[in-house]
Amino acid sequence: MPTFELGPNQYGKAETRLVRVERAAGGDRLTDLNVSVALRGDLAASHLTGDNAAVLPTDTQKNTVYAFAREFGIASIEAFAARLAEHFVATQPTIHEAKVTIEQYPWQSLGTRHAFRRDASEIRTATVHHGHYGTQVVSGITGLVLLKTTDSEFHGYIKDRYTTLPETRDRVLATSVDATWRAAEGFTDPGPARAALVEAFADTYSLALQQTLFAMGSRVLLRCPDVVEVKLSLPNRHHFLVDLAPFGLDNPNEVYYAADRPYGLIEGVVRRDGAVIPEEVVWSF
Amino acid sequence: MPTFELGPNQYGKAETRLVRVERAAGGDRLTDLNVSVALRGDLAASHLTGDNAAVLPTDTQKNTVYAFAREFGIASIEAFAARLAEHFVATQPTIHEAKVTIEQYPWQSLGTRHAFRRDASEIRTATVHHGHYGTQVVSGITGLVLLKTTDSEFHGYIKDRYTTLPETRDRVLATSVDATWRAAEGFTDPGPARAALVEAFADTYSLALQQTLFAMGSRVLLRCPDVVEVKLSLPNRHHFLVDLAPFGLDNPNEVYYAADRPYGLIEGVVRRDGAVIPEEVVWSF
């Protein structure tokens, strides 16, 4: 019987839902997270023979997430993810690399000390890789839906046998921003990066969603000197002008159909010149 | 061969996605709707023999939604739903009742004239029934997630053979508000009703989610004199205190596990004394 080889592999506990309440006289602070851990190391025996001597159970990883929230608090999702990732590698001789991904769901105070409203409009994210190369942090936001009612054109593109799209000098442009960025070292306050993305979307006169993407990434680099690289994934949420002529009506860019599928998907990286991208930031899973 | 009888039936176009842009010098206004139509009437022939002479196609209903947005604008989702419902009954002799349900997705201006951010934290709703009884409007909100870090107890309940829940004098209370309300006539500005719900959730010291529900409904009735009835569906989004003792740690109401399922579900109606409930507005669960 032939033998086969174990290639890249990892395991961990995904989607541990952690809510932490810091109680304070001036008003509580609420931190609402979804934490996923993935570990790599000397894990061949578990795969080949079911010998788990090198395996830190995913249940223990979950416990560690909760215990660390109490022991160390959560200064930021980046710092919390880094602490967890470093812990698993530092304390387990069989674990050589850790990736910790955190989603943070924002809440807004209702003006009292104890009551909050979930702000479902966007999610903050952090992904930390830790290994022999040190600690690499990627910050981000996802789920932020933006729309411009005008100042967007699309024309001058290739026409071939399969082209039917008419050129347009005025369209609605809408997208759901999925952005990540990386600092040269450590990580930076996500506030200015997030603000730069929104601002650039709003004030860029767009001839293509690609142009808007580059403008958004560039604005982050302009405003956040520590950031060396921004990655954006921007679905083009098409809004089609409805043809009302059959009903004897004009439609002066007023009534639109918001389509679900298909959708354009524009993705790209904007870098500070000469930025070096660490290989370990891309895991194959 | 036996013959069978056609019972209650309805048909219509569901989930027509309509976005309307009102362009104005001071800044555009964006209205983002999901419109569902259901019609009732002399529809037996379509069911029994496939004779569609009495059927207004659902495609036409969709077209009407778009055309009306242009012809009449959208002053409010209640008014727009009522206009549509009344139109179908008024213009089609075979259609005797119409129900129009609209979800409105809010957007916030980004401070420029043309750019907006979707506010995904809650959805405004309206359901209009129109028939021989006139026009009945129900307004609402859904998807509003609220949480209190304290000021919530739960004890004094029935214990039986299957009880394991310990009583608590201090718990996190969280829910996703699904609320509808009805005015004696027509409909009212939803702003005060929405504000009353949030305010009552925040300032009610809770001994049961039922008590919070009644307080929320009562607050709407108190603040909105036109409203005669409020219906609330409140899932209890459990936040369980994590037992950190195995790790040598205490947990002074700080670290919680946010559970997905199962969840409590508390539902109820709060009415102004003597409110008469029209049969056609079905409040059943």
Added chain:
Amino acid sequence: MPTFELGPNQYGKAETRLVRVERAAGGDRLTDLNVSVALRGDLAASHLTGDNAAVLPTDTQKNTVYAFAREFGIASIEAFAARLAEHFVATQPTIHEAKVTIEQYPWQSLGTRHAFRRDASEIRTATVHHGHYGTQVVSGITGLVLLKTTDSEFHGYIKDRYTTLPETRDRVLATSVDATWRAAEGFTDPGPARAALVEAFADTYSLALQQTLFAMGSRVLLRCPDVVEVKLSLPNRHHFLVDLAPFGLDNPNEVYYAADRPYGLIEGVVRRDGAVIPEEVVWSF
């Protein structure tokens, strides 16, 4: 300060996920359920003052679900739901009505004694109401997606100012079946009802989805003598023929676009003549 009135209300534990394994020499039997309980009764005090003396906690309801699975087994979801509903009313003087809803996720044996594959193509459902009126059982299936490639027409409908839909003598007809049915007493084997629905969809030449709906409901009544009423909710999952003429291609009913939204929604009840519908089994939409 005005006082307000508590209207209809209920509470319970929703979505308790229960998997039961019956171990047998010839092969295990797997039962995978999602159980939701709702109770009604003397619950005013809990709403008005937070006095929970009449409240059986939802946590206890969940425990009862798991304990009953062990104590009594699960002969069918109808019988299990009835046992639970009757238990809550029988054992709690403050609880007068119970509604238990169960979804069952089917699994198929992989041919060994212990291994199974989830069949995600449809979900079996049961809803049981128990109160002073006795026990009312409604059985059903949901999520069953059916399609016919031809033998479906749609024409002869009303044309008005907003009509653009062309008549068709040959279209794809697709739907996702959501069906419930009720026996005169107790409940019946769901197999024949399910088979009748599928068979009638397949062999009915359709001039309207309404006609298909009535044929499906009638077939259940024909095949299942105990069943007195069938309710169907059938979304019309539109498949639009793509216009390939711009590319110099014909499209002889071959290439379709499967649309997401909007969609037609056809709903109706088919009854055995003279069937008496208990008020407590709400058939409203």
Added chain:
Amino acid sequence: MPTFELGPNQYGKAETRLVRVERAAGGDRLTDLNVSVALRGDLAASHLTGDNAAVLPTDTQKNTVYAFAREFGIASIEAFAARLAEHFVATQPTIHEAKVTIEQYPWQSLGTRHAFRRDASEIRTATVHHGHYGTQVVSGITGLVLLKTTDSEFHGYIKDRYTTLPETRDRVLATSVDATWRAAEGFTDPGPARAALVEAFADTYSLALQQTLFAMGSRVLLRCPDVVEVKLSLPNRHHFLVDLAPFGLDNPNEVYYAADRPYGLIEGVVRRDGAVIPEEVVWSF
């Protein structure tokens, strides 16, 4: 003002929903696909200045998907994806690489010539990269949920300060299989690979989900001589035995709670010895 650099980027039309009907005397054949296209090439101008002269619009990509279904049919999702990917690169001088991803939703005949039932239990997938390196095809399945009622243990793992999990000699093991595989050249019939995955899950006595993963990957390599590499992502869908002791009941591996989150996630690659992995198979998006 500083200048920034455009890094890796791509664009395309995602989720074009295509249904093709091949009409035949012996029974129609139904092909139900979700097609996503991503292109790379000389796209800097579109990003930097909004000059779209090098851009083939995503709308045209969608049209091409539909037209090719008519012109060339769909012999397999792998062949269809390859044809599309090669077309975009061959016909557009500005496009140098294409990635086409297809999901196929299976349908089962209802025994008549024209009627079908959607089989929602698993999805077939194919991803094709085409560029200067030629055409690379990855086949797969996703969403296949499997469960074993026994023959699964988990013990012998690391214990640390945060361990609470008890060892077990008998547990339920369940997962949702997400598998992809790659042939040395071209692609192979997915049937044997799919069968090997299911068979190995069923007949492997498991000491760890990692061991099951390796067995599943190895079985594919054993049965499919052309396949050089299998990648598996296996969530551990935890089924926890419910503690019924408080109710005076035992629980001899009979009644389980099926948890949603968190969940273990085990991922790994199994390779034929010496398999060379083309770099282009991993795109950073």
